[in-house]
Amino acid sequence: MFKYFAKGLIILAGAGVVWFMTGDENLFVRTIAVSAGIPLFLAGILTGALVSGDRHRANFHTESKRDRAFKNSLTLKLVVISSPSAVMFVIMLVDYWMTS
Numbered sequence: 001m002f003k004y005f006a007k008g009l010i011i012l013a014g015a016g017v018v019w020f021m022t023g024d025e026n027l028f029v030r031t032i033a034v035s036a037g038i039p040l041f042l043a044g045i046l047t048g049a050l051v052s053g054d055r056h057r058a059n060f061h062t063e064s065k066r067d068r069a070f071k072n073s074l075t076l077k078l079v080v081i082s083s084p085s086a087v088m089f090v091i092m093l094v095d096y097w098m099t100s
Contacts (some may be wrong), residue, residue: 004077005081007082008085009084025099032089035087036083037083039082043075046075047075
């Protein structure tokens, strides 16, 4: 899992480099919001969190254990990749609230 966390840190570092080069804090915040939001949205789709209970139950009973294990593994990887950006986004959001 550390390699996926490292990938998330690389994405965050890339956003930091863009912020350093441009000096645009808004661009940095938008970049980390997108880099945290897209993997979390995909994880929500994979887990079935964005469908109704009946649909989730039907999907659960029609998929194999191997497919379910693959989806759960991919979901965990996506959450780990998005975690550094999500934490930084929350920090930036709290900083904004504290200064305004």
